[in-house]
Amino acid sequence: MIRPLILAAALLSASPALAEQETLLRLSETAERIVRADQLVAVLRAQATGGSVSAVQEQVNRQVAAALERARATQGVTVSTGGYWTGRMGERRDQWLSSQDIRLSATDAAPALLELVGTLQGQGLAISRLSYDVSRPLARREREAVTAEALAGLKERAERLAGVMGMSFAGFREVRVDAGRFAMPPPMPRAMAAASAEAARTPPSAEPSEVPIAATVEGDAILKPR
Numbered sequence: 727m728i729r730p731l732i733l734a735a736a737l738l739s740a741s742p743a744l745a746e747q748e749t750l751l752r753l754s755e756t757a758e759r760i761v762r763a764d765q766l767v768a769v770l771r772a773q774a775t776g777g778s779v780s781a782v783q784e785q786v787n788r789q790v791a792a793a794l795e796r797a798r799a800t801q802g803v804t805v806s807t808g809g810y811w812t813g814r815m816g817e818r819r820d821q822w823l824s825s826q827d828i829r830l831s832a833t834d835a836a837p838a839l840l841e842l843v844g845t846l847q848g849q850g851l852a853i854s855r856l857s858y859d860v861s862r863p864l865a866r867r868e869r870e871a872v873t874a875e876a877l878a879g880l881k882e883r884a885e886r887l888a889g890v891m892g893m894s895f896a897g898f899r900e901v902r903v904d905a906g907r908f909a910m911p912p913p914m915p916r917a918m919a920a921a922s923a924e925a926a927r928t929p930p931s932a933e934p935s936e937v938p939i940a941a942t943v944e945g946d947a948i949l950k951p952r
Contacts, residue, residue: 766857
């Protein structure tokens with residue numbers, strides 16, 4: 727779905743750098759389209775507490791190793807590990823906390839990823855994030871397309887306004903293009919406690935969201951008398 731172009735106000739000014747018979751027309755044009763997020767991302771945490779630093783780290787190591795083995799066997803799912811942290815629990819100097827994150831992502835295997843997340847929940851891992859993102863390839867394609875749309879709109883508007891002024895559009899002296907932008911929905915709140923095996927029998931659910939991608943271009947159009 728493509729939204730109508732959002733047009734910015736035109737500012738007319740005479741530039742001393744231009745010939746006396748020329749007019750500089752400064753324009754801005756924004757184009758926007760809606761895309762459906764295509765990459766499901768899940769971040770899970772292995773966590774252990776106890777009175778022995780070696781014991782809690784060993785427990786986390788076993789959880790992560792088992793989770794990685796299961797994830798690597800799931801077709802279409804990309805897996806990586808996040809930060810590893812171990813430290814004392816607040817004011818309780820006799821207790822240790824150790825944790826490590828696992829990041830899973832999939833673009834064409836979302837059902838398999840959700841099943842995997844449910845399995846890992848049952849093994850004691852906690853979800854700290856489960857949401858859809860716009861993948862880099864899709865974002866790049868859409869940014870290029872929406873930028874081209876904005877540039878075409880900028881040229882069309884310059885030609886139209888030149889006609890209104892009884893002048894002709896001679897080209898652009900300068901065009902400025904932003905990098906494009908899109909706003910992702912906020913991720914799920916971080917979950918700090920592992921789900922129980924009983925609660926994890928049903929895999930979690932996730933539906934892709936619609937995300938706006940926009941690009942703004944600015945140009946200095948040169949107008950000449952007809």
